Amino acid sequence: MIGLGTQIRHLIALLDGAVQQTYDRLGADFRPRFFPIAQLLIEQGHSSVGEIAAATGVSQPAATQTINEMKKLGLIDTVRGEDRRQHLIRLSAKGQELAAHLSDTWKAIDAAAARLEAELPYGLERVVRDTLEALERQPFADRIAAEMGDGK
Numbered sequence: 001m002i003g004l005g006t007q008i009r010h011l012i013a014l015l016d017g018a019v020q021q022t023y024d025r026l027g028a029d030f031r032p033r034f035f036p037i038a039q040l041l042i043e044q045g046h047s048s049v050g051e052i053a054a055a056t057g058v059s060q061p062a063a064t065q066t067i068n069e070m071k072k073l074g075l076i077d078t079v080r081g082e083d084r085r086q087h088l089i090r091l092s093a094k095g096q097e098l099a100a101h102l103s104d105t106w107k108a109i110d111a112a113a114a115r116l117e118a119e120l121p122y123g124l125e126r127v128v129r130d131t132l133e134a135l136e137r138q139p140f141a142d143r144i145a146a147e148m149g150d151g152k
Contacts, residue, residue, distance in 0.1 A: 016032040028102060034070055035106070038075070040055050074094045076089050076090060
């Protein structure tokens, strides 16, 4: 029997793989994991690493790793905040240009996701959101421990 985690990773690989193929076909040096950060920076102008991590639901080290990859590609810049100690992340001119170039692609990706979801007997986005909320209430490790009789 294939485990739930394996199935979820396979689903993500299929979805992200198709999106990556689209970027590659367009000649866009962009990764699916860059999108949430780019979208946040488009909406807010700039954000701290902590704000990016919180908004995208990843750890600060994971956010930092993705931000560093985007920096290497010239997609983002770091600027000082008002108090001069804080470093803020923003899209560079190259990042803004690429985001504008990919805007229609992102709309097509959203439309394709909506069509996929319409084929399902239940909303995949809602299932994922509800599952994340349930795991916030009781982490999976605690659920496993309870099944093992550890009393959590």
